[in-house]
Amino acid sequence: QVQLQESGPGLVKPSQTLSLTCTVSGASISGGSYYWTWIRQPAGKGLEWIGRMYTSGNTNYNPSLKSRVTISVDTSRNQFSLKLSSVTAADTAVYYCARVTATFDQYYMDVWGKGTTVTVSS
Amino acid sequence: DIVMTQAPLSLSVTPGQPASISCKSSQSLLHSDGKTSLYWYLQRPGQSPQLLIYEVSNRFSGVPDRFSGSGSGPDFTLKISPVEAEDVGVYYCMQSLQLPWTFGQGTKVEIK
Numbered sequence: 001q002v003q004l005q006e007s008g009p010g011l012v013k014p015s016q017t018l019s020l021t022c023t024v025s026g027a028s029i030s031g032g033s034y035y036w037t038w039i040r041q042p043a044g045k046g047l048e049w050i051g052r053m054y055t056s057g058n059t060n061y062n063p064s065l066k067s068r069v070t071i072s073v074d075t076s077r078n079q080f081s082l083k084l085s086s087v088t089a090a091d092t093a094v095y096y097c098a099r100v101t102a103t104f105d106q107y108y109m110d111v112w113g114k115g116t117t118v119t120v121s122s
Numbered sequence: 123d124i125v126m127t128q129a130p131l132s133l134s135v136t137p138g139q140p141a142s143i144s145c146k147s148s149q150s151l152l153h154s155d156g157k158t159s160l161y162w163y164l165q166r167p168g169q170s171p172q173l174l175i176y177e178v179s180n181r182f183s184g185v186p187d188r189f190s191g192s193g194s195g196p197d198f199t200l201k202i203s204p205v206e207a208e209d210v211g212v213y214y215c216m217q218s219l220q221l222p223w224t225f226g227q228g229t230k231v232e233i234k
Contacts, residue, residue: 108218
């Protein structure tokens, strides 16, 4: 079955760029009507949608983060990535990658990674 | 942004009894295709969220039939009947009608 695994540094210094990768196994990232998305969750808090990407490369971002976020895909490695620039302590969170099933104009996350904790601290 | 508001924020339930969680959206989630873009997720302790219900009332693959979703317009409900010990965790409603996709604050369900 399809599995997603996040990876990347667990500690990032303030003002630097957070970089995470999500590796997809069990299916081609280019196949099917899927989007790929990042979501984050500060400790003890709720879920915040960061952005999504279609395999064509089209992206949409949460306006609250838009100026700092880039989501990209590497189809040769079956991976997609998140970059968040100019981080502050407020960006400390568990970051999840997920697959989004798109049926016409209905979208839902049906496969999630286990999440990776990123702490922003000097 | 569409604001999703859940109630209650916490719930303590006796096993075997029913539980109900409300989710209200700040605007209609009815899509022009006739479907409603409202989803329910469960995040068990220490785990990533998992999809329970899609398009208001459809159980996702493998979800027990004690979970049911209902509602329309801006008012939606997730019912669990009967509650079992494994149902502990935080339940989130989510809308994907409009970007940015938004979640409710979450409802923490505990077992008495």
